[in-house]
Structure formats: C-alpha cells, structure tokens
Amino acid sequence: xxxxxxxxxxxxxxxxxxxxxxxxxxxxxxxxxxxxxxxxxxxxxxxxxxxxxxxxxxxxxxxxxxxxxxxxxxxxxxxxxxxxxxxxxxxxxxxxxxxxxxxxxxxxxxxxxxxxxx
Amino acid sequence: xxxxxxxxxxxxxxxxxxxxxxxxxxxxxxxxxxxxxxxxxxxxxxxxxxxxxxxxxxxxxxxxxxxxxxxxxxxxxxxxxxxxxxxxxxxxxxxxxxxxxxxxxxxxxxxxxx
Numbered sequence: 001x002x003x004x005x006x007x008x009x010x011x012x013x014x015x016x017x018x019x020x021x022x023x024x025x026x027x028x029x030x031x032x033x034x035x036x037x038x039x040x041x042x043x044x045x046x047x048x049x050x051x052x053x054x055x056x057x058x059x060x061x062x063x064x065x066x067x068x069x070x071x072x073x074x075x076x077x078x079x080x081x082x083x084x085x086x087x088x089x090x091x092x093x094x095x096x097x098x099x100x101x102x103x104x105x106x107x108x109x110x111x112x113x114x115x116x117x118x
Numbered sequence: 119x120x121x122x123x124x125x126x127x128x129x130x131x132x133x134x135x136x137x138x139x140x141x142x143x144x145x146x147x148x149x150x151x152x153x154x155x156x157x158x159x160x161x162x163x164x165x166x167x168x169x170x171x172x173x174x175x176x177x178x179x180x181x182x183x184x185x186x187x188x189x190x191x192x193x194x195x196x197x198x199x200x201x202x203x204x205x206x207x208x209x210x211x212x213x214x215x216x217x218x219x220x221x222x223x224x225x226x227x228x229x230x231x232x
Contacts, residue, residue: 035220045161045209045223052218091160095217103173103216106151108160 002026004092004109011114013082020067021077021112023092029053032096033104034075036066039089039111048090051075082116089113120145123192124210124224131200132232139195139227143212150193151221152185155207166216167193173216197229205231 005024013019025034036048051059051066059066067076075094079086089111095104123142131137143150148168153161163177167187178185182200187193197204207228211221 033218037223042225043207043228044225045211047220047222050220093161103166105163105166105174106221107163108153110160 002109003096003107004094006092006109006112008112009110011112013079013086013114013116015084015116015118016081018078018080019082019114021079021090021092021114023075023077023109025073025075025092025094027073027094027096029096032094034066034068035093035095035106036064036075036077037091037093037108038086039091040085041088045091049077079114084116084118087114087116122147122210122212122222122224124227126227127225128228128230130230130232133201134199137197137200137204137229139197139208139210139229140192141195141210141212141224142192143210144222147212147214147222149213149216150187151211151213152193152195153209153211155209155226157206161209164195168216200229200231202231205229 032053034051038046049059049061049064051068058068063080065078091111092109095106125140150167152164155161165178165185166174182198184196207226209226211223213219213221
C-alpha cells in the first residue's frame with residue numbers, strides 16, 4: 001500500500017480563491033508527522049507546514065493551513081487567497097517508524113501540480 | 119545564506135564518468151539526507167547520514183552509489199560509472215534532529231548523462 005497518496009495530479013484555482021490539496025496517509029504508528037512542501041518550476045523544495053500526530057490543533061502558517069483528520073488519515077493542505085506565485089508542485093510527506101526517540105524515515109507523495117489562474 | 123547549500127546546481131557527465139554531488143547542511147544541523155527525483159515524480163529516499171556515519175542506506179542502489187559525511191566538510195554523494203538512467207535531480211536535506219524537526223532542502227543538483 002502507498003504510504004502517502006495524493007490523488008489530484010493537477011488542480012486549477014482562480015486567483016484570490018481558496019484551494020484544498022488532498023493527502024491521505026497509511027501508517028500503524030502512533031507517533032508520526034506530516035509535512036507539505038512546495039516545488040516551484042525553478043526546482044527548489046520549500047518547507048511549508050508541519051503537523052504532529054499528537055497535535056490537537058490544526059497547523060497554520062500564514063495562508064497555509066493543514067486540515068488534519070486523524071481518524072480518516074487525511075492531511076489536506078488549504079491555501080487561502082491564492083496568488084499567482086502559488087503555482088507549483090505540492091508534495092505531502094510523512095515521517096514515521098523508529099522506536100521511542102529513534103530515527104523516523106520520511107516518505108513523499110507523487111505531488112499535485114497547482115496552477116493559479118489570473 | 120544559512121540554508122542548505124548544494125553544488126553544483128547542474129552537472130553534465132558522459133556515460134562511464136564519475137559524478138560528485140556536494141551538500142553543506144544548515145548551520146547547527148547534523149543530520150543529512152539524500153533524495154532522488156525523476157521527472158514528474160516525487161522524491162525517493164536514498165541515504166541518511168550523521169557526521170562520519172551512515173545511518174540508513176536502504177534507498178541506495180547497491181552498486182556505483184556511495185555517500186559520506188566526513189567530520190570536516192560537506193556531505194558527498196558519489197556515482198561511479200554513470201549511466202543514462204542516473205539522470206535526475208538529486209536533493210540534499212538537513213535537519214536538527216531525526217525525529218521531530220522538519221527537513222530543509224537545498225536547491226538540488228540536476229544531473230544529466232550524455
């Protein structure tokens with residue numbers, strides 16, 4: 001089974017509108033973390049937001065928020081007030097595994113390409 | 119710039135040559151990870167290193183690929199006798215710990231094999 005599933009290969013959103021990028025994950029661990037990264041056409045990987053499995057509040061960072069639904073094993077990224085500069089690939093990632101205090105490996109999804117339309 | 123530094127940004131090699139990719143982690147980060155990204159795909163884990171130690175190399179091909187993170191200097195990913203299939207973007211990331219802190223990425227090295 002895929003550890004991280006991103007089912008939307010491509011998405012369009014109108015400038016200034018909000019958009020949700022889907023991510024579901026599969027783990028049997030109790031302690032894990034979820035991340036979103038942005039990769040613009042220039043190629044660099046930019047860390048956006050992090051959610052720990054024990055965090056009760058949804059993570060927010062400026063216009064980014066993570067809609068964490070633990071029972072459904074989903075960690076969707078919500079971008080509010082989209083801007084043209086938000087056009088990029090977006091990758092969901094999960095770290096899991098390892099004994100208490102031990103190393104946790106990170107697995108990435110295949111990404112969603114977001115295009116913001118003026 | 120206190121971020122993760124990778125060089126070169128672009129590297130062209132002919133089949134059979136060696137490729138050396140360098141990565142200097144963020145200041146204060148002692149954990150380094152290498153990933154490979156093929157066109158239109160996500161990142162695939164290759165190897166995780168701490169200073170002078172390889173912790174997890176489960177994603178590294180068994181032949182031709184090696185990685186090191188010496189006590190002094192950058193981490194090096196070495197690919198010997200490159201083949202066309204090695205063409206990819208190679209990303210290095212670093213983190214402050216290996217469990218809770220996010221990994222911060224360099225800009226990647228785009229390796230092209232002629």
